[in-house]
Amino acid sequence: MKYEKIQAPKGVREYLPPESTAFEWVREQLISPARLAGYQLMELPVFEDTNLFSRGVGESTDVVSKEMYTFEDRGGRSITLRPEGTAGVMRAVIEQNLDRGQLPVKVWYSGQYFRAERPQAGRYRQFYQVGIEAIGLDDPAIDAEVIAIAYQGFKNIGLKNFTLQITSLGDAPSRAGHREDLMKFYQTLNLDEATAARAQLNPLRLFDDKRPEMVAAMAKAPLLLDYLSPEAKDNFEKVQGYLKAMNIEFTINPRMVRGLDYYTGTTFEFVHSDLGAQSGIGGGGRYDGLMEILGGQPLSGIGFGLGVDRALLAAVAEGVLPSDSFTSDLFIIPLGESAKSSALTIASQLRNSGITTEIAFGDRALKGAMKAADKSGARFVIVLGESELQAGTVELKRMDDGAVNSVKIEQLQGELRSQLSVQRK
């Protein structure tokens, strides 16, 4: 009987070698600025009580109304695969009482998120994010710091073709005044039932409506930025001042609407120009009421989520992936049984000192093993046979120009270190 092959579910993104090494590198570039700013890892479940998202992310959003992977578990509980990270962090902070300790709580996370969107380039049903959250501090300086951390992540990758857009959704009085006028404006538009219902849940949502007639109608809609209270205005100006002081360029986009309902105050998005329709490489903002509606104290927070898949696509589009860091430093070809055992010992020592070392196992003939070494892209190769072991010396071959020099086995580590540091300069 011949079995049929099984395919991955539609729209998921998976990373296999050699692409996975580039993915890992991109993810690390995005994480490292958060670590350097004192954010600590939070590792959370990928599934949660469905209420967490319907209440936290908001019923007006596409994410909750159309895109959640929701199912009943064996105990009859409604479970949802996390579509985003912030609500889960809030749940954990409240449940584990982190909000009763030192504030702000500063955490980073990375992992898979799930949204049943229509798949296309850069838009997947399982995708990867790196995110941070800073909870319990109301200070425009931390807004600027959070934006700067995301910005630095993209800079670490070497990206250039992206812009930062910011806006402010103000404080409660700003939003109340704006809402009143916006709802009046909607009454002049003759909205269909579904759109009117969406506007009721979150009046800002219609700024995100892509239908041409709605885009045209919304061109005249009152903008929240014109309704900022003096405090909210002052706050937003301070954020801009801090960004300027850090030489972070930005544009103000008063029509920006984030896809999730919890945002208040400073909000932002990073947009890359080489990615077509799925140009958002990251975004975030303040969410001052979220903790309270999830049953916690009324603490404010701010954070971001960066799309690792899209950051990788952007890095490929800009040609900034460092091609040489994904290959081994040394490839050892052992000839014979005792050479195999020595190769294992030598490789362990070299690896312990940070030199990536591969061994050609499988008793292949020298020619085939050399071919494999060449293919692997390793920077150096040694052949380890009886005579080398007896002499205690190997021929260290540099693969880019074929140069060979004799090196004592015990000096291999030092020799490789110095040659590699010259190469990497």
Ligand code: HAM
């Ligand atoms: P978000 O804007 O929904 O925010 O997602 C953040 C980033 O995840 C997007 O900018 C995009 O790069 C990536 N992304 C979203 N959906 C997909 C998809 N289907 N395929 C590929 N990439 C995708 C949030 O999730 C918020 N939790 C961010 C946040 C944290 N706000 C405050 N704290």
